[in-house]
Amino acid sequence: MAYIYKVGIAGAGLMGSGIAQAVSAAGLPVVVRDVSGELVQRGLQAIRKGFEGRVKKGKMTAEQLEQKMALVSGSTSLADFSDADLVIEAVPEDLALKKRVFAELGAATPSSAILASNTSALPISAMSEASGRPDRVLGLHFFHPAPVMKLVEVIPTVRTSQDTLDTAVSFVEGIRKLPVRVRECAGFLVNRLLMPYVGEAIRGVESGAASKKEVDEAMVAFGMPVGPFLLVDTLGLDVCTKVAVVLEHAYGERAKPPASLKKLVDQGRLGMKSGAGFYSYSEAPEFAVGPEAPQGTFRPERLLFPMVNEAAFCLEEQVASPGDIDLAMMAGTGFPQRTQGPLHYADSEGLDVVLSKLKEAGHAPCPLLERKVAAGELGVKTKRGFFEYT
Numbered sequence: 001m002a003y004i005y006k007v008g009i010a011g012a013g014l015m016g017s018g019i020a021q022a023v024s025a026a027g028l029p030v031v032v033r034d035v036s037g038e039l040v041q042r043g044l045q046a047i048r049k050g051f052e053g054r055v056k057k058g059k060m061t062a063e064q065l066e067q068k069m070a071l072v073s074g075s076t077s078l079a080d081f082s083d084a085d086l087v088i089e090a091v092p093e094d095l096a097l098k099k100r101v102f103a104e105l106g107a108a109t110p111s112s113a114i115l116a117s118n119t120s121a122l123p124i125s126a127m128s129e130a131s132g133r134p135d136r137v138l139g140l141h142f143f144h145p146a147p148v149m150k151l152v153e154v155i156p157t158v159r160t161s162q163d164t165l166d167t168a169v170s171f172v173e174g175i176r177k178l179p180v181r182v183r184e185c186a187g188f189l190v191n192r193l194l195m196p197y198v199g200e201a202i203r204g205v206e207s208g209a210a211s212k213k214e215v216d217e218a219m220v221a222f223g224m225p226v227g228p229f230l231l232v233d234t235l236g237l238d239v240c241t242k243v244a245v246v247l248e249h250a251y252g253e254r255a256k257p258p259a260s261l262k263k264l265v266d267q268g269r270l271g272m273k274s275g276a277g278f279y280s281y282s283e284a285p286e287f288a289v290g291p292e293a294p295q296g297t298f299r300p301e302r303l304l305f306p307m308v309n310e311a312a313f314c315l316e317e318q319v320a321s322p323g324d325i326d327l328a329m330m331a332g333t334g335f336p337q338r339t340q341g342p343l344h345y346a347d348s349e350g351l352d353v354v355l356s357k358l359k360e361a362g363h364a365p366c367p368l369l370e371r372k373v374a375a376g377e378l379g380v381k382t383k384r385g386f387f388e389y390t
């Protein structure tokens, strides 16, 4: 296993600057590269602003801020990656661009350097091939805001070496984050599980079963930090649509994006950043997703059971272990701690209940869920479900 002494970041945008802040906060030197001096400066300013926020909150001193900033440098030249042990790519979500960047990084860095992608949903295997050293490539998927969010999905491809994986996991722990190992698949783990949940929220409102506000309030009452409509508005509807397209391509009918997502993007309503998404944050009128008739019958399980179903598919495909799935959803989405995660939640609701409700709502249940119910593994009440209970 190698040790990471210096980190490079390709792309000084929202994620690149956030990741750079997290790396320097942990005491490691980091060089951030973008395509123009102006963009590099904007990235450096964002990092400084991030630290200033911590100073204001009394979490660090002004002197510590300068010490952390001294570890950060900006560059437009690939030559500044020549002594990096790890480069994390955070350029826009476009496979052709990312492949070009990986080819450049393969040539510009030492042959021992690890190259990681922060892609939300694109195939890391395809990027790894372009680098010329696929055994040193993997996914390191940070969540927004990167300085705050603890979870990092660590995604080895079929070509990633064990040494690369071990080094990357130890690096993530070293910057005081929580690495969760995820087998490469479309959407990886957290986004893959989040989309059926969000999709069902939107479809529910489209059909007039509840209002946006009612759904958001119900999910907050369940314990989520924000409701699904506010979540999508925060993440950006364009970003969510890109992920949804990848998921639909990979998983077909069960991952079909709801119609209003595309309608809103076509109208330029991209969420908070554009002043309007599902909700309006400006003069723009509210968007009517459906009849908006509150029925008073909305139950969180309507969104949570499709998430559990997708988690069962992930288990069947060995994307992650049951414990890691629960941990990742709590750390990555704020799934309430008291439930111990979506799989523990399903166990306590009863897998027979989950299965019958999924069928009732017209979802195609995961075969693993059907087999567990057939075998009498119904969760807490039979002492065996996704987990064992004594």
Ligand SMILES: NC(=O)c1ccc[n+]([C@@H]2O[C@H](COP(=O)([O-])OP(=O)(O)OC[C@H]3O[C@@H](n4cnc5c(N)ncnc54)[C@H](O)[C@@H]3O)[C@@H](O)[C@H]2O)c1
Residues within 6 Å of the ligand: 010, 011, 012, 013, 014, 015, 016, 033, 034, 035, 039, 089, 090, 091, 092, 093, 094, 101, 118, 119, 120, 121, 141, 142, 143, 144, 235, 239
């Ligand atoms: N925004 C999120 O919430 C989020 C969360 C997790 C992962 N991601 C992923 O992170 C990646 C970056 O997203 P973002 O939101 O930071 O995008 P962004 O548009 O804010 O930043 C991308 C930056 O990359 C720069 N860039 C373009 N070509 C480059 C090149 N050849 N070399 C170096 N820099 C280059 C751009 O100028 C820009 O500054 C995407 O793959 C995205 O899917 C985003």
